[in-house]
Amino acid sequence: MDSAVRYGKLNNGFTYYIRKNEEPKKTVELRLIVGVGRIHEDEDQLEYPHLLEHVLAGKTRNFPNVKDFFSKVGGYSSAHTGTRLTSYEARIPSQDKQVVKNGIRVLRDWAQGLIWDQEFIDVQRAAVEGEMRVYDPYRQWINETTEREVLKNTGYKIYGDDKRLENLRNFNSEAFRRYYKDWYRPDMQSAIVVGDINVDSVEHEIKRQFSELETSENPKSGRKRITSHIINLDGSNQFSTVVDTLHQELNLRLIRLRPNFEGWQKNGEDYQKMLLQQLYTTVLDKKAEQLEQQYDPPFNNFTTRYGANQIPDYQLDGSLMSVKLETDDLLTLKKDFQRALIAWKQMHLSFNQSDVEKAKTALLEKYTDAKWMKSKSLSHRYTWHFSYGKAAPHPEVEAELVSDLLSGINLEDLHEFISENGTLDKNTVYIFFKGTDVNMPDYGIYEQWIKEIDTMKIKPLAEQQTITTLTDVVDIPLLNVMDEAEIIENEIGVSTVNLTNGIKVVLKPSKPRTGSLVNTIFLQAFRPNKIPVQNRQEYLVARVAPQILQHMGAGPFNKFELDRFKREKGIQLDFRTDKDNQMIYAASKSEDLPELFNLLYLYLEDPRKDERGFDAWKSDQKLKLEGKGFRGSDYFFMERIAASWYPQIPVLKREDLQEIDVEQVDQALNKWFSSIEDFTFIVTGDFNKDTLLPLLVNVLSAFPAKNEILPAALKHINFPVKRMEKNLELKNTDQVYISLFFPVKVPRDIKTLVELQLVSKALHHRIYSRLRNGSYSPIARGEWMDFKKGIFAFRIDFDSALGNEEKMISHAMEEFRKLREIGVEKEWLETTIANEVRTYESRFDNFGYINFWPDYLQSKLQEGEDPVPGILNYGTLMEHFTTMDDINAAVKKYMKEEHFQQFLGYPEGHHQENKPLERCNIQEEKR
Structure with missing residues (x-):
């Protein structure tokens, strides 16, 4: 055990771990660990450990809304049920001693503070059921079947999701109470407190609060449950x-x-x-x-x-x-x-x-x-x-x-x-x-x-040849134009340089939050998508050509050789095209940035015409179009919605794959992806601007650029501000995906942006609380549908069990209307503003795996907006010049149903057949 840990056990068997640690400063990590999980459930208690975790994570004796408590003090909480443990976790600021005491009190309630509220239990039953739905039912069936086959001769008993769902739906209150009484006892529990704390004070508080936990007269043996689930491998195939x-x-x-x-x-x-x-x-x-x-x-x-x-x-x-x-x-x-x-x-x-x-x-x-x-x-x-x-x-x-x-x-x-x-x-x-x-x-x-x-006499794999550098095959012209570059700097540390070949370079350095990101540089480049939509085939080929390029390789190297080169150098490079922009996403360590530019140059100047790579892309795309990608059909739901909004824009279908060939792709790459004029390169990460800028200017100035001027082909395609209702069919799913949009025309000043952000937060707070009882992760947010024309939409997304979607939609609409009628409460607004300002401003100087600056700068630059006010004024306006009256006025002004849009994604053929996906049968034999 770490000698810096204060480790102890109370007379009732309760264990605690306390450690002072200032990484990060001014925060405390709190955990209540219950040393029981799914292996401790009886057959009539299947999925009840998970359900109990949901109930306690949401509501306890002294905290009727646990998440609200942590949110108000500037923290957050979560919980997780495993095989032999259930973990309740929270993070809070450490400056206020009373907040720390109250945080420990929550741990005490999680240990033994269950409030029997049948209505709340029912809500959480639906939430657990929502979590058990999956993006890809077929893949889930494959994985469950594999697990069952692997474990069937090991002595480890498992139950499928069908049986667990049945037990959850046919709720047995006696079995639920029995699980809580049997296992939520001090000798099966521990408190963990780590952070910027006074160890003596925390230990005193734990002893004071947890010594009163009730023990059991005839405790069940947790160890016996564990030993009965020991997996034995007998050596047989x-x-x-x-x-x-x-x-x-x-x-x-x-x-x-x-x-x-x-x-x-x-x-x-x-x-x-x-x-x-x-x-x-x-x-x-x-x-x-x-x-x-x-x-x-x-x-x-x-x-x-x-x-x-x-x-x-x-x-x-x-x-x-x-x-x-x-x-x-x-x-x-x-x-x-x-x-x-x-x-x-x-x-x-x-x-x-x-x-x-x-x-x-x-x-x-x-x-x-x-x-x-x-x-x-x-x-x-x-x-x-x-x-x-x-x-x-x-x-x-x-x-x-x-x-x-x-x-x-x-x-x-x-x-x-x-x-x-x-x-x-x-x-x-x-x-x-x-x-x-x-x-x-x-x-x-x-x-x-x-x-x-x-x-057989089998030979080992041959040593793999690797690319050490691309300088032997890439010849970027050597330019020295830094002295001619005009650098414009603004108040927020953003530098801008316009190059002679039509490229704009925008730099914003910041500090990494973790050691692994030291000297990491991110490039995010964009230019308007000018591919004309009038010719469907030409548009589709040009739209997918960047994906295919990465499957075919460049210069003398195929996809796999370049992928290996990128991995070994720690280089990321990706090309994408959406309705509005052509995009380049890239990252590398500062010392490997020249190789990143070599690779980009090679793709632009010498793309390969590789039939096997092209066929591999088609195979991958076919799986995605069948709903068998990483996210199943959820991956395509938003794409189907966009097709409803913009029917003028062609959408790739499975039959289109047969019509696309390598020659068409090569022509599209030459026309649309062989030069980088009009691109804006946003460069962020951990770097010294004065050191990096000469490299960027000299190298990017040497990249190919065309003088040909193409029309902005998509200018005339506007977002449809009108009522819409669409039922869409999705492959390989057994649930319903729902997206509700409420478009409205709004001003674009910063004050309105602040108000819309807070209204969106208020809507999410209501939607999550209400719809969590039937959805895995309901979310509400606001987004710009057309910034230049001032079209903004509140958006609600959630999933639902088949047959329950109308009820869920009704609940979502009720919450939308309640917020419009009632507005927000003062306490909620004050807490939310404090959290928003702290979170927003904490991203300015440091970056982690989420980097604030690239998307923020792109959103401003592509709309011709000055990025400075959003940084200097946003937090001040929110904290000091936004009142409850302002937000409640905005709620009534902007939360409109006049142009309400509803999109439902159903399993393919559901309305015709109205039956679930087929189940599969198992035949087994052991050897």
């Missing part, structure tokens, strides 16, 4: 077949299971095992990445952390390989199957000393990162100490131990780890997902094919 009624394909999921050594370490030996596992997965990730970097890889997907991320309770780790098997004939099927398993062996045979040393360096950097001294990270350490018994030394002590252990690990140690945990001769699960009409051989045939591989 397992085959099973699952019938997939939605796809006439044959897909293999191969999972090699192993014990998870990460998260359980108590001593040096445990740390040694953990580091071997981390070295193994780090190197294996690189090997899999090497095989994936080809147009016909031996597997569709490969992950080394399947177990830790998918299997409950972190007991197992595992690698998962997904393979699509062609079933045209037995020889083709055999070839695909054996090729995947040969690839597995090749990856493991090719581990070398250089791989190990690189992995060691990466791990040591991870353990010495300054983020581990943040109060939130420290709180997480003590959470794992309490719940899993994991050691919690000072981060510097741990880093020193890791360094010593890594220095003693060699390639032979890793080979020994592989022989025990990486071969396919044991603890391997083969799951075949087959279509109803697909024939596949008996398992004995597969076993014979595996034996054949065992007799």
